[in-house]
Amino acid sequence: MKAAVYYENGSPDVFRYEEVPDPQVHPKGIVIRVEAVSIEGGDTLNRLRGALATKPHIVGYQAAGEVVEVGAEVTNFKVGQKVVTTGAFGSHAELRAVAARSAWAVPDGMDLKVAACVPIPFGTAHECLFEFGRMQKGEVVLVQAGASGVGIAAIQLAARAGASMVLATASSDERLEKxxxxxxxxxxxxxxxxxASEVMRLTGNKGADVIVDPVGGAVLQSSINSLAYRGRVSMVGAAGREPMKVDVSTMMxxxxxxxxxxLGAEIGTDRVYNxxxxxxxxxxxxxxxxILDRQFKLSEAAAAHRFIESRQAVGRVLLVP
Ligand SMILES: NC(=O)c1ccc[n+]([C@@H]2O[C@H](COP(=O)([O-])OP(=O)(O)OC[C@H]3O[C@@H](n4cnc5c(N)ncnc54)[C@H](OP(=O)(O)O)[C@@H]3O)[C@@H](O)[C@H]2O)c1
Structure with a gap:
């Protein structure tokens, strides 16, 4: 099969488009022919500085496609079925092997490109708001990096759950408008x-009850400074690529x-799978x-990662083999 691979960490220039051995099916797993890769925020960070499980390494958490092989012990998937998959790596390829437990059935008629973008951002946003943020109807929610995959999911889930106000940050007015x-x-x-000044102004100096922060660094400090009495920050990412040195003196x-x-620590539980x-x-x-932004060919993985890192994308950028 063909895959977007790299031999060392670094900028998007490290990608090579090469022929690599096909992945083998595990008795408890499936192999899919990838039809859409959703490039996750973690994929760009892993390319930059994550461990290489293999050499060459195929990065990527999330992809959807058609099942082409089913392991001997798998009873809940069949060849020809459409699924969306997650895994620690391996999405930027024509074929992908995953544990059956890391695959979800795509409902009939659902666009696979859309399905490719759901499990990690929506699952993560849900965990941040409800499982760890304990959000209640009527509370004020702040979503940092609202135009990110996690952010777009969090804004919608908070609004659906009856937040009294959903605030979000982004690096431009155009991004916020969308x-x-x-x-x-x-x-x-x-x-x-x-x-923090804006959150206090907008909430009459009360602050935000629940904050979803996928950026970290200086932005995480602004989350802490924006908290209401009894407020909760769900710290979920490092998109800002900065050290996490924050002053927590106002927390107690x-x-x-x-x-x-x-999410990765609980994605295998029945609770999170369901x-x-x-x-x-x-x-x-x-x-x-x-929200789908641009789509690139799998052979153009470098250009796709570059586009994401230019901070122009709103929502997901896809790779299509
Ligand atoms: N812990 C978990 O279980 C978990 C699960 C999913 C994702 N994550 C993490 O959450 C973060 C967001 O993931 P995602 O998939 O939502 O990412 P994404 O869709 O690629 O969006 C990342 C956003 O971060 C913002 N950003 C701020 N500083 C940036 C910088 N220096 N370079 C690039 N972007 C920057 C950008 O928005 P603006 O330009 O508007 O600021 C961008 O839209 C990542 O760090 C990811 O690893 C963690």
């Missing part, structure tokens, strides 16, 4: 304005909390939306 139809109440341009007096959230299947079905019914 989030309004998803349930955004107010956008904050964090390249121009101070986030305000009964505030900061939780790390890692949650993700439900989110896929909600997207298929149109109750939640996936």
């Amino acid at each position: 989030l309004k139809p998803l349930g955004l109440t107010h956008g904050i341009n964090y390249d121009r304005d101070d986030v 007096g305000g009964n505030r909390s900061l939780s790390g959230v890692f 949650l993700i299947q439900g989110l896929i079905e909600d997207v298929a019914k149109g109750e939640l939306k996936v």
Whole structure:
């Protein structure tokens, strides 16, 4: 098969488009012919500095396609079925082998390009808001990097759950404008304005009850500074590529909390597996939306990663073999 591979970490220039051996099916796994790769925020970070499990390495968490091989012990998938898959690596390829437990059935008629974008961003956003953020109806939610995959999911899930206000940040006014139809109440341009001052102004000095932060670094400090009394930050990513050195001195007096959230640690549980299947079905019914930005050929993985890192993408960038 052909795959976008690299031999060392670095900028998008490290990608090579090469012939590599086909992946082998595990008795408890399946192999899919990839039809759409959703490039996750973690894929760009892994390319930059993540461990190489193999050499050459095929990066990538999430892809959808058609089942072409089923392991001897797998009873819940069949050849020809459409599925979306996740895994620690291996999405940027024509074929992908995963554990059956890391695959979800795509409902009949659902666009595979849309399905390719659901499990990780929507599952993560749900965990940040509800499992770890304990969000309740009527609370104020702040979503950092609202135009990211996780951010777009979080804005919609918070609005659907009855947040009294859904605030989000992004690096330009144009990016924020595109989030309004998803349930955004107010956008904050964090390249121009101070986030905590804006949150306090918009909430009458109360602050945000639940904050989803996939950026980290200086942005994480702005999340902490934006918290209401008893507010909760779900710290879920490092998109800002900065060290996580923050001042937590305001947390104790305000009964505030900061939780790390890692979907990967719980994605194999029945709770999260079933949650993700439900989110896929909600997207298929149109109750939640996936925003697709540009699409590139698999052979153009470098250009796709470069486009994402230029911070122009709103929602997902796809690779299509
Ligand atoms: N812990 C978990 O379980 C988990 C699960 C999923 C994702 N994540 C993490 O969450 C983060 C977001 O993932 P995603 O898939 O939503 O990412 P994404 O769709 O690629 O979006 C990342 C966003 O980060 C913002 N950003 C801020 N500083 C940036 C910088 N220096 N370079 C590039 N972008 C920057 C950009 O928006 P603006 O330009 O508007 O700021 C961009 O839209 C990643 O760090 C990912 O690893 C963690």
